[in-house]
Amino acid sequence: MKTITFIGNGNMALSIAKGLKEKYRIEIVGREIKKLEQFEKNLGVSIGKHLLDGFDVTDKTILICVKPANVEEVSQKIKGRARVLFSVLAGTSLEKLRTHFNPHAVVRTMPNLAASVGKSMTTLTGDEAFRDEAEELLGSIGKTLWLSSEKEIDIATALAGSGPAYLALIAEAFADGAVKQGLKRDDSMKLMRGLFDGFGTLIQEIHPALLKDGVMSPGGTTAAGYSALEDGNVRSACINAVEKAYKKATEL
Secondary structure (H helix, E strand, O other), X not given: OOEEEEEOOOHHHHHHHHHHOOOOEEEEEEOOXXXXXXXXXXXXXXXXXXXXXXXXXXXXXXXXXXXXXXXXXXXXXXXXXXXXXXXXXXOOOHHHHHHHHOOOOEEEEEOOHHHHHOOEEEEEEEOHHHHHHHHHHHHOOEEEEEOOOHHHHHHHHHHHHOHHHHHHHHHHHHHHHHHHOOOOHHHHHHHHHHHHHHHHHHOOOOOHHXXXXXXXXXXXXXXXXXXXXXXXXXXXXXXXXXXXXXHHHHHO
């Protein structure tokens, strides 16, 4: 069983580790042993735990999950040269990662929170020699898509990486709408979850426009609700959300 070494112990690292723990040995590197112990408890399996200062990455397969702003500081605390560095850091270029960490190879990846349930949509780019390994590793937590440029992965970050937060907002709003009209909160949440579960399957095979047309009959309830969404500029707001997130990714 291969070992994956995580540098960083935040929410994204935990989500990915949950998806990988059945197929890989996990070791975690961080600043505080108590937080590493909590990470292990949350993960539910025994893992290697190491403090960051002086940690030797020589010939290791590293998955770095720290904040983009901490790249320089973290790189100064470790030693050695990693076999390959897989990065989940939004907006952090291949060049910057090579400059600070000097790995033999580097691949940028952008999973999302669904990694914890094996349903991440993960985009990848970087050293082509490690494409197959990257797709196998990140394929353990869901679907993967190899992209040809860093610009594309920054756009993908704005869609698939940040997307769960956008969909969570919409899901909560729909449930709130049903509560406003008189439905019990528990029932509203069950309906919303069922809606998203079924829609997630349908959207794999059917174009969104065809799905919409299949539901919206002339003069019906869906048409009335859809009109309200258009009046609220929901389509435009979603497009702008991706644009804003992409621009932010390029600024990090």
